Amino acid sequence: MHIQEFQEMMKTLYYARDQERGIEATFKWLEDELQELKEAINEKDKGSIQKEFADVIAWLASLANITEVNLEKAAINKYNSLCPKCKRSPCQCIFIKAKPAVFDQTP
């Protein structure tokens, strides 16, 4: 299934509710689903892990619908067979384990 088809299915199923809930509460729900995914991964429960991955991408699609973003186009625009930073495949960027904080700059 195309990313866009999945997003459209979510729109058919949930758009009216997502709009009524609003962006802030929908974002919070997505955050909660991500925490449930973390718990499922920690518990190593394969069935739960799969269901929670489904919920995270579903709520991400819901959030994209109410913020009027085409998730597939956004994904392909940034990631299109090459790393967006080093422009190579596989990525050859310098390996860092954790994402540096935006304002974490020593003088």
Next chain:
Amino acid sequence: MHIQEFQEMMKTLYYARDQERGIEATFKWLEDELQELKEAINEKDKGSIQKEFADVIAWLASLANITEVNLEKAAINKYNSLCPKCKRSPCQCIFIKAKPAVFDQTP
């Protein structure tokens, strides 16, 4: 692009790095990307919002790769044209704005 194709592209680009980083640090990176999406939404910057949506789905795919989950199959297994709870389209479940806490049960 199919969800699975996108996940495979992420695997080609980043699997070796994602494996080296590990599940915990990759999850943390995904959480950080979600916070960046929140900031972009708050700032109402359309270009940034699209890029941050791309990053969130990219890191979700990376996490799926190293936890050996097929994101497309997981999504379709749970959400397949009908709401998984009420089995209707559009969803007809009782509307609640916020996700109830799992242990939030009054006696």
